[in-house]
Structure formats: structure tokens, C-alpha cells
Amino acid sequence: MRVDPLKKSIWVFHLNTGSCNACDIEILDALTPYFDVERFGIKLVASPRHADLVLLTGPITRKTLPKVINALRAVPRPRYVLAIGACAVGGGIWYDTYSVIGGVEELKKILEENGIEIDRIVYVPGCPARPEAIIYGVAVLLGLVEQKVHGEVKIAE
Amino acid sequence: MSLKKLLKPFKLISIARRSGVVTVLYPYQKSLITTEFRGKISIDATKCMGCGACVNACPPNALTLSRRDDTIILNYFIGRCIFCGRCAEVCPVGAITVTHEFELASTSTRDLNESLVHRIERCSGCGGGLGATSRMLQYVILHSPASENYVHLCPDCRKKKLIQSLAMKMGARTEDYEG
Numbered sequence: 001m002r003v004d005p006l007k008k009s010i011w012v013f014h015l016n017t018g019s020c021n022a023c024d025i026e027i028l029d030a031l032t033p034y035f036d037v038e039r040f041g042i043k044l045v046a047s048p049r050h051a052d053l054v055l056l057t058g059p060i061t062r063k064t065l066p067k068v069i070n071a072l073r074a075v076p077r078p079r080y081v082l083a084i085g086a087c088a089v090g091g092g093i094w095y096d097t098y099s100v101i102g103g104v105e106e107l108k109k110i111l112e113e114n115g116i117e118i119d120r121i122v123y124v125p126g127c128p129a130r131p132e133a134i135i136y137g138v139a140v141l142l143g144l145v146e147q148k149v150h151g152e153v154k155i156a157e
Numbered sequence: 158m159s160l161k162k163l164l165k166p167f168k169l170i171s172i173a174r175r176s177g178v179v180t181v182l183y184p185y186q187k188s189l190i191t192t193e194f195r196g197k198i199s200i201d202a203t204k205c206m207g208c209g210a211c212v213n214a215c216p217p218n219a220l221t222l223s224r225r226d227d228t229i230i231l232n233y234f235i236g237r238c239i240f241c242g243r244c245a246e247v248c249p250v251g252a253i254t255v256t257h258e259f260e261l262a263s264t265s266t267r268d269l270n271e272s273l274v275h276r277i278e279r280c281s282g283c284g285g286g287l288g289a290t291s292r293m294l295q296y297v298i299l300h301s302p303a304s305e306n307y308v309h310l311c312p313d314c315r316k317k318k319l320i321q322s323l324a325m326k327m328g329a330r331t332e333d334y335e336g
């Protein structure tokens with residue numbers, strides 16, 4: 001299915017999947033008048049049904065997994081996910097713990113099995129990610145700025 | 158409507174005027190970064206010797222060491238790094254520096270990997286793999302000069318050399334031992 005890109009302001013839904021709350025506090029910080037993301041049209045909404053972008057924090061614990069799937073299913077297309085923090089990107093310090101599935105990479109596979117498509121995922125590393133890093137992540141997601149990091153392979157002479 | 162309610166907007170305006178504008182202009186302005194801020198680490202390819210001390214210290218295993226054929230690969234996955242700086246602390250040659258880089262958002266986790274490939278040395282006796290890089294050997298020689306005579310040999314060749322030198326001392330002919 002072809003999905004039209006987002007044309008209007010981006011509304012975000014905050015989804016905590018078992019994070020330590022530091023990343024969540026950074027998200028709240030980004031929403032305060034100090035960073036005032038509403039000047040970019042980024043607005044926090046209370047229901048995933050109203051959201052374009054899901055701000056996902058935490059390594060996705062087994063307990064939260066069914067709820068995460070339900071929440072992501074409720075998001076209308078185009079469906080974007082911003083994986084915030086080391087936990088969401090690669091599992092962080094809990095990446096091989098028994099009780100977590102280990103980040104959005106693993107979640108993507110489970111979602112595919114459930115027939116839920118994510119149109120775009122942007123990974124924001126950091127533990128926690130700075131509010132500026134989150135704003136930058138949204139800009140990368142919307143294609144407003146060029147991504148700075150590129151994987152590289154160096155050879156030691 | 159009471160007068161108090163009518164005057165509320167004016168009260169708010171006066172409060173807002175007193176506190177002024179607090180919103181930072183990021184991204185049009187540099188963000189506030191103190192000297193203590195820890196961002197992404199950078200590994201100096203001209204200094205790193207592939208010893209793996211940083212890999213041992215890294216709490217989330219963002220740094221991993223793997224061996225493939227004749228190479229040792231030090232991989233840094235930024236996505237799992239918690240920016241603790243322990244790797245920079247333990248690196249014996251100071252190859253790791255903690256930068257202030259935090260704008261690391263990426264559309265794929267593949268872009269979040271950085272690798273450093275080291276070639277491993279060969280044993281000067283039998284030519285087998287030694288499991289160490291030439292910089293590691295240099296480091297060992299620098300810190301314990303006596304090791305210079307056997308550091309380029311693999312454990313088997315080292316044993317052979319020791320037995321040979323012992324036997325020589327006892328007056329045996331070396332040909333007997335080389336079969």
C-alpha cells in the first residue's frame with residue numbers, strides 16, 4: 001500500500017515500554033517552553049489514534065509487548081516511530097536480559113508477523129537522549145536535515 | 158464576570174514580561190554543552206592496538222571484539238552505547254576520546270556501527286596466527302624489554318625454544334629434538 005507522506009504538523013504520542021524514565025523526562029523537557037517544540041508543530045496527543053509519530057522509549061519488556069503492538073496498530077498511516085535512547089535502539093544495558101525483547105529492531109520483526117507496517121523508523125541514541133537530540137531526530141525523520149552519522153570501517157595500519 | 162477574571166490576561170502579561178523569553182533557539186543556536194558532557198566516543202585508528210580492554214569495561218557491550226580469519230575487528234555500536242566513558246578511562250594507550258557529538262539520529266542501525274580492523278601478526282617460528290596485533294607486541298616490549306626474545310613466537314614455539322635452550326645447557330645436540 002502506498003502511503004502519502006505527512007503534509008501537516010506532526011503529532012506525537014509518548015509510549016514508554018519499560019524504560020527507566022530518564023528518556024521520558026528528556027521528552028517532557030523537549031515539550032516544555034524551554035525547547036518549545038510546538039513552534040515546529042510538534043504536539044503531544046493523548047491517544048495513538050491521533051498521532052503520526054510514536055516516541056518509543058525503553059527496551060520493550062515482555063509485559064508491555066502486547067500493549068505496544070496494540071498501540072502501534074491504532075496509529076493511522078503514515079505510521080512513524082522514533083526509537084529514543086540506547087534501550088529502544090539496541091536494548092541498551094538490558095539487551096540480553098530475559099525479560100526484554102531488546103529494542104525496536106526485534107519489535108520490527110514481531111510487528112511484521114502481526115501485519116503491522118511502520119513507514120519510517122528513526123533511531124536516536126543516547127542514555128538518555130538529550131532534548132536537542134530528540135528534536136534533531138524528528139528533523140531527520142521529516143527529512144529536514146541530513147543525517148550526520150554514517151557507518152564506517154577503518155583499517156589500522 | 159468578575160473584575161479579577163477580566164484582569165487575569167494582564168497579570169499573565171506582566172509575569173511573562175518579568176521572566177522574559179526562556180526558549181532556546183536550537184537548532185538555530187548552538188545547544189548548551191558543558192565540558193563534562195559525554196557524547197559519542199571516537200577511537201583513534203592510529204593508536205588503538207586491539208587489546209580489548211575497552212570491550213571488557215563496556216557495560217552494555219556496545220564495543221565488541223571479534224576475530225575473522227587474519228583480522229581482529231573492534232566494532233562500536235553507537236545505538237547501545239550509554240556514553241559512560243569507561244572505555245576512555247581504561248584504554249592503556251589513550252586511543253579513545255569522548256567527544257561532544259550528540260546529533261546521532263539515524264534511519265538505520267547499520268549507520269550506527271563503526272568498525273576498526275586490525276591485522277594479526279604471524280608467529281616468526283611456525284608462521285601460524287599469533288592472536289596479537291603488531292602494536293600489541295610493541296606495547297609488551299616497551300613495558301617489559303626482556304620479552305623481546307620470545308614475544309614474536311606462538312606458545313608452542315615458545316615451549317620448543319625453552320626446551321631447546323634447556324637441553325643445550327645440559328649438553329644435548331639440538332638435532333635430536335628437531336626430529
Ligand code: SF4
Pocket residue numbers: 019020021022023057058059084085086087088092126127128129
Ligand atoms: S536509554 Fe538509558 S536513560 Fe533511556 S530508558 Fe534506557 S536506561 Fe533509561
Ligand code: SF4
Pocket residue numbers: 200204205206207208209210211212231247248249250251252253
Ligand atoms: S582499550 Fe584502547 S587500545 Fe585496547 S582495543 Fe580498546 S581502544 Fe584499542
Ligand code: SF4
Pocket residue numbers: 198211214215216217218219220237238239240241242243244245
Ligand atoms: S562510553 Fe561506555 S557504553 Fe559507550 S562504548 Fe564506552 S564503555 Fe561502552
